[in-house]
Structures are given as C-alpha cells and as structure tokens.
Amino acid sequence: MTSLTGARVLVTGGAGLIGAAIARHVRASGGAPIVLDDLSGYDAVTYQALGLDPDLVVGDINDESLMGRLTRMSDFVVHAAAFSTVAGCTRDPDQAFQSNLSGTHQVLRAAAREQVKRLIFISSAQVYGHGVQGLDQVQHFVEDQPMSPLNPYAAAKLWGESHTRHLLDAAGVDYTIVRPFSVYGERQIPKPGAWSWVVAQFCMYATLGQPLPLNNSGRQVRDFVHVDDAAEGICRALVAPRAGGATINIGSGRTTSILQVAELVRDHLPDTAFQAAPRPLHDPLGGCADIARMTEVLGWQPAITVADGVDRYLNWLRETPEAIPVWLPGERDRVSAWNSGVTP
Structure with missing residues (x-):
C-alpha cells in the first residue's frame, strides 16, 4: 500500500464509487482525505444505504470560494467529480457542461492558484471510442493511440485532459491523468x-x-478493474515520481x-x-487496457x-x-x- 502519511488529499466527487474508495485508501495509507461532493448522484435513501464519509463537505465544485478554501488546505487533489453516465450526459447536456467542463475548470484553477503538489485528473477509457480497429475486433488500448470520443461524456473527459495540461503546465503544477477502464x-x-x-x-x-x-x-x-484496485492505482499515481505529467491507463x-x-x-x-x-x-x-506504462511507472498491478x-x-x-x-x-x-x- 502506498504511504500517504501526513498528506492532505482533496477528493472531489468523494461520495461516488471511485471517489469514496480513494478517500478510504488515503485514510488507510496514513493521509487525511478532504471529501467534497454535492450529493447529486443519488437520492437521500440511496446515500443512506451507502453511508457517507464522516468528514464529507457538501458543496459544488463550481463554487470558486469553496474550492479555493479546500484546495488551500490540501497537499494533493484528486478530481473525481463528474456527471458520470453516458446516457445522463446525453439527456441533460446543461448539467453535463456545468459538472464536467465548468466544474473541472474551477478545480484546475484552484489547484493552479494554490500550487498543490500534484493533481490527478480522472479521465475515462471512453476517450478511446471504438479504438483503431473498429466495432468488431477485440481492442488493445494504448495511451498514445488516436482518441475518438463518441458521446458528450467522453468528449468532456478528453477536453478535461487537454485543459489539465494547458492550465497546470502554465502554472508549473504537477499532474497525472488516469484513464480507468470498467470499474466495478x-x-x-x-x-x-x-x-x-x-x-x-x-x-x-x-x-x-x-x-x-x-x-x-x-x-x-x-x-474489469475492481474499485479498490483502481483506488490504489490512483493513489500510487499521487506520489510516484515518474507519474508527473503522464497519462496512464488503469486496468487489468x-x-x-x-x-x-x-x-x-x-x-x-x-x-x-x-x-x-x-x-x-x-x-x-x-x-x-495496455498496462505496460501503468506497471512500469506505478510499479503495481491490480x-x-x-x-x-x-x-x-x-x-x-x-x-x-x-x-x-x-x-x-x-x-x-x-x-x-x-x-x-x-x-x-
């Protein structure tokens, strides 16, 4: 398990599947998660069944003042917040824009202003689309192959990757982009x-x-990659020296x-x-996923x-x-x- 002893890690979308697992992993690794979520993913009954992080801050990543305050308290940021279903983004493009584009912009701006040690942008394997061989061939997805997003969610994730590079390179802030595959x-x-x-x-x-x-x-x-494995891989990317500036598949x-x-x-x-x-x-x-880079850079496999x-x-x-x-x-x-x- 990666050591995060003493590290303060802001996890946006921390009540979601991946975000909550990351927060648990940070805590188990000796760090202190700062968990932010607007609780828009489910209704109150579902959240009661799931249970919420005891340190949850309920708020919106589009709230510039809140993002500034929480980022100022943090050493690292993991940006997991998203309007995260393909069908949902297609049905409600306005909400998708607010969450996946405007919200990502606010998170990146806060990370740049506060000069965090590293930000992890959680992208998606959806950015690959059908791959380079088409619908009817089993694909092997490599980080540097052409991207072909096929829906608003995937397109927003690819934009988020590019925006992360542009804003944080200019600010001199370290970052890693991860592309999880089928997390469950x-x-x-x-x-x-x-x-x-x-x-x-x-x-x-x-x-x-x-x-x-x-x-x-x-x-x-x-x-398929289990959420606990995905969380460990993402937390390793927070501190792995060679992960800085890298784009890494997270898969089996x-x-x-x-x-x-x-x-x-x-x-x-x-x-x-x-x-x-x-x-x-x-x-x-x-x-x-092609996991050669993941294995080499993170020294780890699910x-x-x-x-x-x-x-x-x-x-x-x-x-x-x-x-x-x-x-x-x-x-x-x-x-x-x-x-x-x-x-x-």
Whole structure:
C-alpha cells in the first residue's frame, strides 16, 4: 500500500464509487482525505444505504470560494467529480457542461492558484471510442493511440485532459491523468437509463430472480478493474515520481466477456436464467487496457480477480439489500431499453 502519511488529499466527487474508495485508501495509507461532493448522484435513501464519509463537505465544485478554501488546505487533489453516465450526459447536456467542463475548470484553477503538489485528473477509457480497429475486433488500448470520443461524456473527459495540461503546465503544477477502464465493486448502484455497470446490474437482477440479458450472446468483452484496485492505482499515481505529467491507463490488461460475468453470478445463484438478446446499436466487441506504462511507472498491478469481485459484490448485496433501487424490480424489459437506439 502506498504511504500517504501526513498528506492532505482533496477528493472531489468523494461520495461516488471511485471517489469514496480513494478517500478510504488515503485514510488507510496514513493521509487525511478532504471529501467534497454535492450529493447529486443519488437520492437521500440511496446515500443512506451507502453511508457517507464522516468528514464529507457538501458543496459544488463550481463554487470558486469553496474550492479555493479546500484546495488551500490540501497537499494533493484528486478530481473525481463528474456527471458520470453516458446516457445522463446525453439527456441533460446543461448539467453535463456545468459538472464536467465548468466544474473541472474551477478545480484546475484552484489547484493552479494554490500550487498543490500534484493533481490527478480522472479521465475515462471512453476517450478511446471504438479504438483503431473498429466495432468488431477485440481492442488493445494504448495511451498514445488516436482518441475518438463518441458521446458528450467522453468528449468532456478528453477536453478535461487537454485543459489539465494547458492550465497546470502554465502554472508549473504537477499532474497525472488516469484513464480507468470498467470499474466495478461494492457500493456501485445502477442508475435508470444507464447501460453500463454490468456486474452490479447482473448481481441485482439475479438476486431479484430476474433473467440476465445477454446481448449478442454475451460475446462482448471488457477490462474489469475492481474499485479498490483502481483506488490504489490512483493513489500510487499521487506520489510516484515518474507519474508527473503522464497519462496512464488503469486496468487489468485482461478481457472478460459479459457471458463470463453472467456465469460467475449464476455460480452463486444457480436458478438464474439467461435471456438471449440481439446486439445493441453501436455496441463494440470491446477490449482491454495496455498496462505496460501503468506497471512500469506505478510499479503495481491490480490484484482482485473478477471472480473475487463478483463474490464480494454479492456478499455486500446480501448485507445491504436496501441498495437495490426501488425502480429496478419493476424493470422487466431491459433488452428493449438497450435496443432503443440510444448508444451506450
């Protein structure tokens, strides 16, 4: 575990899946997290089920005065706050702009003014789009390949990468850009109209006795990385000497098919049925991260397998059944939603 003894780390979006895991990791590593979130990601009932950081500051990253005060108290900044679903950004571009562009600008300005030791900008593997080989080939995503964002969320993340470089290079402030792949794990709760987060969705469907929809027979592959591993990698990037100025994939470097995820869930809940469904519009076959730079720069690789991660999620769900959203049991035709013509 990376030592952050005595370090004060501002984590924006600290009530979200990745932000909360980072805050826990900072605390376990001897640091002091300063957790900021506006609590817009879920309703109050869901946050009660999740539990909130005892040191949470409720506020908006667009609040210039607040950002200045919190950044002044911090040695490092991890910018995890985002309006973070593809479908949500498509439906509400105004909110997406405020959170993902305007908010990022305010965070970067504060980091530049207060001369923090390093800022981590959490981007996304979404910036790669379908990759260089197209929809029907398994991809190997390398940090320096051409970017091709396919939706407003991905485009905002790519803009955020560029804006981080421009503002912080000019201010002489160190930074690292990380691109997490398919992050999953305990405390991940699906949102209406969101088409990702398959581990959480499949575990919840199976718990409710609903079938698991396998589009294209579940042949699509993803690079799943457990949120605790992702948090460790990001915290290592805070202090790794060679991470300064670098752009780094955060992934396992391995592909896991959606069918494999479904089978892992069924291993725990043998009565689970699978539902065949056609391939959604524009759904890529998928791929995995090239982790050569991550391994070399951070001296680290993820340790939690997908099998262990599914086991952990189902155990958490048994202990926290109230985490299943009230709308999800009534959602009987996910396949039609996925094939409605909206790109995931």
